[in-house]
Amino acid sequence: MNFHVMTLFPDMVKNGLMTSIIGRAVENNYITVNTYDIRDYTTDKHRKVDDYPYGGGAGMLMQAQPVFDCAQAVKERIGHEARVIFMTPQGRTFNQRIAEELAKEEDLVFLCGHYEGIDERVLEEIVTDEISIGDYVLTGGEMAAMIVIDAVSRLVPGVLSNEDSGVIESFSGNLLEYPQYSRPEVWMGKSVPEVLLSGNHKEIEKWRLETAKERTLRKRPDLYKKYERECEIIKYLNSEKAINADMTEAIRLNRLRIIYDSNDVIALIDTGKTKISLYAKDDKGIGEFYDFAKENGFIGVPVLLRGMDAGPLLDKGYKLTGEFKEVAYTRGVPIGTKEVTDEVTDNIRSEINDLLLSGELPIKLVPFGDVETLAVYEKLQFRISKKSLYFCEPLC
Ligand SMILES: C[S@@+](CC[C@H](N)C(=O)[O-])C[C@H]1O[C@@H](n2cnc3c(N)ncnc32)[C@H](O)[C@@H]1O
Numbered sequence: 001m002n003f004h005v006m007t008l009f010p011d012m013v014k015n016g017l018m019t020s021i022i023g024r025a026v027e028n029n030y031i032t033v034n035t036y037d038i039r040d041y042t043t044d045k046h047r048k049v050d051d052y053p054y055g056g057g058a059g060m061l062m063q064a065q066p067v068f069d070c071a072q073a074v075k076e077r078i079g080h081e082a083r084v085i086f087m088t089p090q091g092r093t094f095n096q097r098i099a100e101e102l103a104k105e106e107d108l109v110f111l112c113g114h115y116e117g118i119d120e121r122v123l124e125e126i127v128t129d130e131i132s133i134g135d136y137v138l139t140g141g142e143m144a145a146m147i148v149i150d151a152v153s154r155l156v157p158g159v160l161s162n163e164d165s166g167v168i169e170s171f172s173g174n175l176l177e178y179p180q181y182s183r184p185e186v187w188m189g190k191s192v193p194e195v196l197l198s199g200n201h202k203e204i205e206k207w208r209l210e211t212a213k214e215r216t217l218r219k220r221p222d223l224y225k226k227y228e229r230e231c232e233i234i235k236y237l238n239s240e241k242a243i244n245a246d247m248t249e250a251i252r253l254n255r256l257r258i259i260y261d262s263n264d265v266i267a268l269i270d271t272g273k274t275k276i277s278l279y280a281k282d283d284k285g286i287g288e289f290y291d292f293a294k295e296n297g298f299i300g301v302p303v304l305l306r307g308m309d310a311g312p313l314l315d316k317g318y319k320l321t322g323e324f325k326e327v328a329y330t331r332g333v334p335i336g337t338k339e340v341t342d343e344v345t346d347n348i349r350s351e352i353n354d355l356l357l358s359g360e361l362p363i364k365l366v367p368f369g370d371v372e373t374l375a376v377y378e379k380l381q382f383r384i385s386k387k388s389l390y391f392c393e394p395l396c
Pocket of ligand 1 (some may be wrong): 086087088089090111112113114115116117118131132133134135136137138139140141142144
């Protein structure tokens with residue numbers, strides 16, 4: 001992953017990031033941090049980059065020309081379109097979810113303001129995202145960009161030596177992390193909780209979940225409420241496990257965002273907004289979802305519907321472009337070679353075993369009419385949904 005930072009103070013960014021874990025990640029080529037001195041792009045012979053704001057007011061403003069030319073140079077270097085993030089107290093407040101969303105990009109460009117900010121016209125021209133690190137005002141965007149780069153880098157595979165430590169920690173779900181202890185076993189008369197010394201991993205997991213819940217409820221009741229709602233949604237979706245396993249797994253792994261949840265209708269979306277996973281049970285549910293989608297700009301996104309047939313969605317202006325069965329491998333133990341008779345089955349078997357190893361539940365969608373593939377999954381003891389899932393695309 002490559003970070004590109006446009007700033008008047010490149011040394012501040014380099015020096016701030018080139019130590020410890022992030023510094024090592026750069027040395028080991030997991031990430032690159034490229035800085036661009038906006039001053040190098042000014043056409044002013046005195047290398048000036050700021051001027052007084054029209055209409056008066058305190059302070060100086062960074063001018064449009066050097067920022068724009070700098071952005072053009074970055075764009076040329078990257079060679080493809082990339083998100084340009086303006087660090088500003090006026091942006092979306094940064095959080096772990098945004099970090100996860102940004103970690104999927106190959107290149108990210110940051111624009112750091114200074115003085116009183118930047119001429120609005122160049123912001124309109126080049127900026128795709130605005131991010132704030134909190135409701136306070138800093139003297140410049142450099143530290144804010146470093147914070148975002150740090151949080152995003154930790155999610156890039158390889159940056160943390162133990163990849164797991166990036167997964168199970170505060171904010172990755174809606175729970176804060178459980179308490180942690182290291183040597184010595186007793187310090188200042190305080191002992192490490194016994195269960196952690198027991199070697200019983202099931203009990204340890206249970207204790208960790210309970211303590212995480214307890215401290216989230218105590219320290220962040222707002223987050224705990226979200227956690228509870230997520231648990232209710234998973235329980236509800238599990239009432240039709242065979243068609244909803246992909247949705248519950250996506251919530252568990254934080255892959256899809258819940259955009260709509262009324263009592264009967266659940267809708268999730270991916271970060272690229274390429275598909276909505278929808279569980280609805282009747283016409284009323286579809287009507288509710290459709291009104292929500294219209295109001296919130298989701299009408300152009302294809303829908304994978306389960307729980308009912310696609311008729312009511314087609315009445316709303318979608319066309320049916322695919323019918324699928326959901327297949328899930330729920331036995332947990334790796335698939336052996338006994339059932340394997342050919343190359344296709346063997347490929348599926350090793351793919352499934354890799355997923356199991358990484359802690360994921362193997363789930364696939366198979367076209368309704370593809371009887372041969374469905375037979376392979378059946379042979380490998382997958383659960384195959386009786387009901388279908390319908391892929392519907394908007395007509396226009
Ligand atoms: C003094 S601030 C300018 C604030 C600007 N006049 C305003 O009210 O929006 C200078 C620069 O610091 C950065 N900055 C300040 N506070 C920030 C925050 N909370 N999050 C991200 N960047 C911030 C921005 O890049 C901003 O352009």
